[in-house]
Amino acid sequence: MYSAGMAITGTGSAAPSVKLTNQNLSQMVETSDDWITTRTGIKERSVASPQESVVSLGTQAALNALEMAQVDPKEIDLVILATSTPDDLFGSAVSIQTAVGATQAVGFDLTAACSGFVFGLVNATQFIRTGVYRKVLLVGADLLSRWVDWSDRSTCILFGDGAGAVVIEATTPDHDGLLGFELCSDAQLSHTLNLAHQGEAKTLVDQTQVSQGSYRPIAMKGKEVYRFAVEKVPEVISKALFRAELTAKDVDWLLLHQANQRIMDAVAQRLNLPRDRVISNLAHYGNxxxxxxxxxxxxxxxAGKLHANDIIAMSGFGAGLTWGAAIVQWQINQKE
Structure with missing residues (x-):
């Protein structure tokens, strides 16, 4: 038995106000609203201005979550930022920690690409279950517009910018909200989706050389990523459900990484879940x-969709390649 359970007590989000529509993209690359919508389900995506950042969006999402949870930032013990696009390569979690006023907390970044929030949720829960921390602020934020090749039709239509956050608090062990999870990673297909460093040799002295450069834009082989997701995501959700001693019939809501509507539909079909039980806002935000x-x-x-004791099957999947699932019993109003 764990010393404590976990409950999500607040949620928050933030996104840039500027929207890039499919019609806008058709003026940039050879595409159309119908072509994009049919293949992805995306109609528009938010893109950050030069003045916006992972920290600014993550901070707003975090403050919204703290307000819902009615938690003073000074009560937060830990801040985890799940991101692949930090403002500072050394990490941006501490900047969000400072911005929200979590003066008693420690912060660190966690990188698992599109699986980052699920990986962060599981990490946060372990700190709470062992009694090390009692209140954790988990933020997922990415500005993928920084790393998109806007002349590449295969990728520029997919990605957008945004942030989301949850406050996770300790509760009694018998009200633990994380019922089961499964996390996976495998680099054998990492070439199908990456944002790789590209450096050139620079001679320092004599025969001593180093590599200096920056990062290439996002590169993706869409068909291979699609096949990977459709195969692995139902499998990892089923494993997490098994650990929770549940089946897909017990799931009230399927909440997948918002990558492609066709992927979400295929996963729901394989789990025999109706489409009206799939949470999706992909059309307005992109990936x-x-x-x-x-x-x-x-x-x-x-929007009032979630109710106490609802079973939510969450699954993230993406670059790495990483994928994982968490089965959460919704207990937002149940604190210790």
Whole structure:
């Protein structure tokens, strides 16, 4: 028995106000609204201005979550930022920690691409279950527009910017909200989706050389990623459900990483879940990587879709390749 259980007590989100529509993209590359919508389900995506950042969006999402949870930032013990696009390569979690006023907390970044929020949720839960921390702020935020090749039709239509956050608090062990999880990673297909460093040799002295450069834009082999997701995501959800001693019939809501509507539909079909049980806001935000699950979760919460004791099957999947699932029993109003 764990010393404590976990409960999500607040959700929040934030996205840039500027929208890039499919019609806008058709003026940039050879595409159309129909072509994009048919293949992805995306109609528009938010893109950050030069003045916006992972920290600014993540901070707003975090403040919204703290307000819902009615938690003073000074009570937060830990801040985890799931991101692949930090403002500072050394990490941006501490900047969000400072911005929200979590003066008693420690912060660190976690990188697992589009699986980042699920990986972060599981990490946060372990700190709570062992009694080390009692209140954790988990933020998922990415600005993928920074790393998109806007002349590449295969990728520029997919990605957007955004942030989502949850407050996770300790509760009694018998009200633990994380019922089961499964996390996976495998680099054998990493070439199908990456944002790789590209350096050139620079001679320092004599025969001593180093590599200096920057990062290439996002590169993706869409068909291979699609096949990977459709095969692995139902499998990992089923494993997490098994650990939770549940089946797909017990699931009230399927909340997947918002990558492609066709992927979400295929996963739901394989799990025999009706489409009206799939939470989706992909059409308006595109693929926001680690932000996609908490952003959709917050919208569903504020729309009144989620009710106490609902079973939510969450799954993230993406670059690495990484994938994972978490089975959560919704207990937002149940604190210790």
């Amino acid at each position: 926001t990587s680690a932000a996609s699950i908490p952003l959709a979760l917050d919208e569903a919460m504020r």
